[in-house]
Amino acid sequence: MTTELSSGDSGLGQHAVVAREVLDELLPERMELLRTATGMPLVGAALRAVSIDRLVLERLTGTVGDALRGLVVESGAGLGGRVWQGRMPLRVDDYIGSGAITHEYDAAARAEFLTAAFAVPVLVWGDVLAVLYGAVRDRRPVGDTTLVAATVVASKLGRDAEERLMPYIDDANRPSRALAELTQVIRDVADPSLQARLNRIRRGLMGQAVPVLSGREADMLRLVEAGASTLEIAARLGVHPETAKNYLRSAAQKLEVDTRGAAARQARLNGLL
Incomplete structure (x- = not known):
């Protein structure tokens, strides 16, 4: 599934398509870097989609099925939606049981047997244009070092996108x-x-x-x-x-x-x- 970035709130106007192309070009390398830097067996990236202004989970590595692929996430909903709304990194050590997030997407998480997870925003000129995810299936908690590493990857991705745009x-x-x-x-x-x-x-x-x-x-x-x-x-x-x-x-x-x-x-x- 391919979508254009939302132009509603991003400030990119007609250049939202260009922003999407820039992120598409940068993401393959950064996804591998995210997986290497964090040690997470599953990593993903959701981009804001045009017209519906939702996050769409498209880039995924390490899945066992297709339950997460193409998942549409609303602002404030689930882990990624909470990160999009708050523009801050967040981790949960028990996705299904966490009180820090809402649970609209538990079925997809269960299908992938996910336990602990993190999400970090990719900010371009202060706007969240994407969210990076990482998750485990063996109940290991997401440590400080892992969240820091993911934050660094997301920060560098945002700065590189700004430069190209x-x-x-x-x-x-x-x-x-x-x-x-x-x-x-x-x-x-x-x-x-x-x-x-x-x-x-x-x-x-x-x-x-x-x-x-x-x-x-x-x-x-x-x-x-x-x-x-x-x-x-x-x-x-x-x-x-x-x-x-x-x-x-x-x-x-x-x-x-x-x-x-x-x-x-x-x-x-x-x-x-």
Whole structure:
């Protein structure tokens, strides 16, 4: 089953088809990476579908049947719908018995003998355009390391999609390409003082007071959302723990909050993750 991405809320307008093509091109490699990084025997990807504005579970690896293939998921429903609605990673260690999700799709989960599972959002300019899944059948819990690894894969997929979509974005639906490119430059700049100057310029041009996080700061806050400790974040991203602390402290200062948890929540509310 093939669907186009929803253009209703994504801000991509007529370029939703291009966004679908970009994700279709990127997903095969990322699905394999997701499976390798998380160790999950079953992984999948659901994309938002045009006109019905639902998630459609299309990309699947490791299934024993077809119960999940083509499953249509509504916002807020089940594990994936909850992640789409909340725009945050979520795991459940007993899918059928979990009180954290609704159970419209239990029959499909039972058909695949699924027990524990996770779902993480793929965000493109703050909008959820896809959800990545992973699941087991042997009642192993989804650990912190697994959820962190999945979050990193989803984050990188979203950033790569943004980069490829840049030439196609309508000015009517998104800030001008120049501003979008400036945002990307700010994310990539390593010098904090230069980044602060560019950030002030961007806020002035956009007429808003929302800060821009660097790519590394955003990655770390996504890992904070996933429950990772500072040591786990440092190990996952290959930096010294003190460097991780400095990035998190910088993000908190930009967002005018006192803790890394508050920074992650504020960044999510501002559409920065």
